Amino acid sequence: MSEQQGPIAIRIESKVAWLTIDNPPANALGPAVLDGLDAALRAVADDLDVRVVVVTGAGPHFFSAGADLKGAMGTDLPAYLQRGQALFSQLETISRPTIAMLQGTALGGGLELAMACDIRLCADHVRLGQPETTLGIIPAWGGTQRLPRLVGRGRALEMILTGAQVTASQAEGWGLVNRSVPADQLHDLTRNLAGRLAQQPPIALAAAKSALHQGLVEGIANGLVAEREAMAEVMTSEDAREGLVAFLEKRRPHFHGR
Numbered sequence: 001m002s003e004q005q006g007p008i009a010i011r012i013e014s015k016v017a018w019l020t021i022d023n024p025p026a027n028a029l030g031p032a033v034l035d036g037l038d039a040a041l042r043a044v045a046d047d048l049d050v051r052v053v054v055v056t057g058a059g060p061h062f063f064s065a066g067a068d069l070k071g072a073m074g075t076d077l078p079a080y081l082q083r084g085q086a087l088f089s090q091l092e093t094i095s096r097p098t099i100a101m102l103q104g105t106a107l108g109g110g111l112e113l114a115m116a117c118d119i120r121l122c123a124d125h126v127r128l129g130q131p132e133t134t135l136g137i138i139p140a141w142g143g144t145q146r147l148p149r150l151v152g153r154g155r156a157l158e159m160i161l162t163g164a165q166v167t168a169s170q171a172e173g174w175g176l177v178n179r180s181v182p183a184d185q186l187h188d189l190t191r192n193l194a195g196r197l198a199q200q201p202p203i204a205l206a207a208a209k210s211a212l213h214q215g216l217v218e219g220i221a222n223g224l225v226a227e228r229e230a231m232a233e234v235m236t237s238e239d240a241r242e243g244l245v246a247f248l249e250k251r252r253p254h255f256h257g258r
Contacts, residue, residue, distance in 0.1 A: 008036030009058070010043070015051040015198040016191075017044045022058040029084070029109045030068030031075065038087055045094060048257065051198040051205075053094065054190060055117055056101040057110075060183070063100070063126070066108025067141070084109065084141040088116035093213060095206035097197045101190045102126050103183065107165070112141040115150060118209065120176070121190050122168050123183035128176060129165035149216065151176050201239035201255040207231075 002011045007023040019040050021027040044050050057063040067084070091098060091113070100106075100114035102122035107129050114120050114128075122128075130139045130147065138144065139160060148156035151174040159166065168180035181189055197205070207230035215223020234240055238258040246253035 005039040005043070006032045006036035008033065008040045010040050012047070012050060014195060015049060016054060016194045017047070017050045017052070018054045018056065019044075020056050020058050021064055024059065026062045026065035027057040027059070027104075027110070028065055028068040029113065031080070031083075033068075034083055034087055038090070041087075041090055041094060044096070051096060051200075051202050051257075052194045053096050053098045054101055054194055055091070055098065055113065056190075057104055060104055062104040062110070063102040063106040064110030064113060065105065066110045066112075069135075081140045084112075088113060088142050092116040093210075095209070096202070097205055097209065099190060099194055099197075101186060102128075102177070103186055105165075108132055108139065108143075109141050112139060112143045112146065115146040115176075116142060119178050119193070121186060121193070122171065122177045122180045123186045124168045124180045125183060126168045126171075126180070127165040128168075128171050129163065130160050131163040131165070133161060134163035147176075150174075199255070201237075201243060201253075202257040203237045203239050204234050204243075207234045 002009070004010070007021060009020040009022050011018040011020070019037065021033060023030065023033050044053055097119070098117040100117035100120045102114060102120060104123070105127050106114050108131060111128050111130060130143045132139050132143070139147075144160065147159065151159070155174055158164070166174070166176070168177065171177045172180045179189065211223060211226040211230045214226040239255045242255060243253045
């Protein structure tokens with residue numbers, strides 16, 4: 001199934017929703033793109049057949065070059081910033097696993113969008129950065145918060161304060177991306193990982209993701225409570241019973257999201 005939400009193309013196949021930013025030349029994140037992403041995420045959230053979400057950009061050069069600064073100057077800036085933060089938080093906390101497939105460069109708001117996804121995969125020619133300070137501004141869609149959680153305080157400050165871009169190899173070594181591969185292998189890598197995740201029990205994945213996020217935001221003590229409560233809840237699901245029975249019977253489990 002394929003459809004369009006403004007500059008966002010939505011394709012659903014084998015329980016995986018592929019959301020593609022198609023806003024040439026650099027897939028800038030203007031208001032129309034934010035609107036399209038919002039609508040796409042809401043549609044995905046309502047579709048129980050979708051078990052994984054992949055976010056990518058059209059064309060080989062840019063995942064996204066970031067916010068549409070020229071367009072933003074004519075808008076209510078605080079509202080524009082709040083909209084981006086809320087949207088990326090929505091992506092970060094959606095119950096499905098999310099993958100950012102970076103086939104091209106991710107800068108500024110583009111990198112912030114990628115960091116809101118659970119897993120980042122990139123082509124080995126890609127460069128990533130938060131160049132906002134070189135323009136006299138700062139990252140404001142989560143960059144000052146998510147980047148240090150991924151790469152550590154020192155490296156995050158180095159990237160943000162200098163505005164320097166890092167290579168895919170550096171990003172992988174720092175934990176900013178999970179894996180970098182030659183460009184011609186990226187789609188297959190993403191498709192295979194998404195397919196594997198789509199076969200996992202969705203209730204358990206959602207519970208694990210929620211508990212992990214709560215612990216990162218509220219601290220380990222609250223995270224442990226969330227983990228314990230989530231485990232007690234998922235143990236009552238049909239998927240948990242199927243998984244345990246399949247383990248004992250030495251067969252592959254079949255999960256239905258119940």
